[in-house]
Amino acid sequence: MAGVALSAIGPTLLPLDREGRPLRPGILYGVDTRAGAQIAALEAEIGAERLLAHSGMALSSQATGPKIRWLREHEPEVWAQTQTLTTASSYLTYRLTGRHVMDHHTAAHAMPLYDPGRRAWTAAFAPLVLGERGLELLPDLAWSDELAGHVTPQAAAQTGLRAETPVAVGTVDALSEAISVGAVHPGDLMVMYGSTTFFVLVQEAPTPDPRVWTVGGAFAGQHNLAAGMSTTGSLTRWFADELAREAPTEEAYHTLFAQAAQLSPGAEGLLLLPYFSGERTPLNDPRARGVLAGLTLAHTRAHLFRAVLEGVGYGIRHNIEAFRDLGAQVRRLVAVGGGVRGRTWLQIVSDITGETQELPEVTVGASYGDAFLAGLAAGRLTRADLNRWVRLADTIHPNPHLKATYDRLYGLYRDLYVQTRPTVHALGSVGG
Template sequence: MPAELLLGIDVGTYSSKGVLVTSAGEILRQHVVPHTVSFPAPGYAEQDADAVWWADVQAIIKALLSDGFSGEDVAGVALSAIGPTLLPLSSAGRPLRPSILYGVDSRAQAQIGALEAEIGAEAIFAHSGMSLTSQAIGPKIRWLREQEPEVWAQTATLTTASAYLSFRLTGRHIMDHHTASHFMPLYDPAPRQWTPEFAVPVLGDSDLSRLPELGWSDERAGTVTAEAARLTGLREGTPVAVGAVDALSEALSVGVVNPGDLMIMYGSTTFFILVQDTPTPDPRVWTVGGAFAGQHNLAAGMGTTGSLTRWFADEFARDHSTGEAYDTLFAGAATVPPGAEGLLVLPYFSGERTPINDPHARGVFAGMSLTHTRDHLFRAVLEGVGYGIRHNIEAFRDLGADVRRVVAVGGGAKTRTWLQIVSDISGEAQQLPETTVGASYGDAFLAGIAAGVLTRADLASWVRPADMILPTAALKPDYDRLYGLYRDLYAGSRDVLHALQGQNSMGRS
């Protein structure tokens, strides 16, 4: 019997997930492996590529291919992962340090300033279609070169999470165009290739050989090597797709592939992908490549959303297990009136990405009184995220982007209370798909294309809508007023929040 099953794996911020799927989109098996993130210093976020990413992938494949399934059944594999991340590799292809994570890691602010001074902020935007922010990898490469010269001296390849995992399976260094777009200013989105134009300020020379090959997410990166087959149980020679950043695979998993489709991914962070036929560059957001050849995406991302609710549960619901804590908190928040009876939260607990692009922003609880309870505080946290989501959607529309359909995905999208709050605040209806497995499901589809089992047109039979969250019209005036106060709160407290960043080390010896 020929191999016909598809295997998709996504490595997220706090867990990795894999699915085994038929070519018709039927999920046969799922497996999840939790893991942690390291925060070695304020503004730093790191993860170990082998002990976390690769170990998770091996564990997931072995779990999926046990008890009746084997590598002989798998027609294709695709992986996605958090991104963009920066991982330096030796000439032997081994990590030289923990990976520096995406926009939640804001260590390279000095390097952003240096690159803007040397190249020019306007020149960078004109070249890349984006401004330098904590999401950009170019400044982090320069940080590595300046701050860890001993690592830099050994660096033969500069890669990212999904590309590293593809390399571990195939032995080939290749990165998808969407992720490469964030390696600015080393990537030129017009010819869609690496460019030496601004390489010297970033790399110290014009040698681009440290950068991987480029490909589209549904293209074939290679096939499983004998060594990878030995470590995973996959069949040697199994096709492997180029893969993608997790958010892009998540969008694919719910059919966000047509111009005007907007995905809101409720994860540890909240990520937005809007499919476009013509790009609309703007400094507030990110203009990047899509999953398929010729596609454009307008992308955006908040810094702490699901990770904020996790922090709240860990700190203020310690008397419950994790699952019980969330159930209790969301049930309590549902009993609190809209507006949390005068509470307002800025959800910038690790700085904020789009649209304010302020790594020095921090969280604020405003309007607290002795009458407020834990339920009020949690309701205000959920509403704070809702205001941030509205802020990003407004930024898209302000720059002339066409938003026609909003699809909600991710772990947070399983909570009706939160989705209703976001729709009420933003005024946007949110469509819920029938299957919301996540990015790994989109990866399985990419695996099918790379293996020649599927075509892009087959996605229509994989994805079906299930429900729609509609905004409550009667709440619009109150939430419009509170949204204005949310914007004012940040503008009025920004200087204080920035000044407080210098006080982090007070009292430490």
């Protein structure tokens, strides 16, 4: 084995003790909305405009800074033992190498502790997050393809890896997925169809905006815009588990997608907001919830499932429009993740967005990108090798005849959120 690279969910907050042992389960990325009060407090203490100018994005449930403050305020016994604040992929790299190091893409979400202009941690607002503790709690910083260290003898004994094998810094799974499909050039947009839908857009220069996330890229000097929906693949899984229990999951999926493909756009008058776990970008509304509008006695399970697929499609369009609204260039869209295995969902998304989607030959996801990062860190590959690493297998083109229909439905989708938001927020306080 020439090298190792790791990626994992993130940005996730994991406190470690002085022996490098986790003190509690990790606090997840934007789907964990526990730090709402801490976000409000930091915005009041620093100012929303000043935060945006400092970090290039607004505080949201994706940020780990407020979650660090939550940990300090709500679990003082854990905080007292904490010696390192890390994330999932960085923890795995530490276990292999003995070094605490975090990539710049992930670190950007630790706002307001990260200065994107200097590409460094900053003490400017540290007391508001860390209290009396200092930046020594945070890992070293590096780029995803840089060398973190080598497999230690202890890690070799535990894993079976060869001691002294080079280990890359690594990153979050979504950025590795972007690398896996060659989305590394300005204007490349990766859309990851996973449990959540994640977006990574490569830019020549940052374009800060409170609706999305301005972060570092995989390689030195790169800029990314990132965005993420909260409930997409997990919503189709929920649907299959709860409403198609008569068959094993894979068989249920096959039936549901086949039936949805036979229905006309709009699911015969159904419209769904896919905010079953709140919504991240561009709404940044942790109190949002799912809404299904237009039900009649004529609708079937297949209509409901088509509405789910279309609801996610409208959310994808909403994020792409947010990118373009702030002046970012989207020149090429590449799809990856578990949701690309069938054409039905991809075709619906292309029809709704009006975007052509490229499908690479290999879509195994983050592990393929990790392998490339490992090759870079080990000196076995160069970035130019990505041209032969990624090959195009298929292209999904939008149906121009459906544009008018989906434009109208998308407008109704946007209106439905605004019109139901007060009711949905009020319902969130009912029943605990």
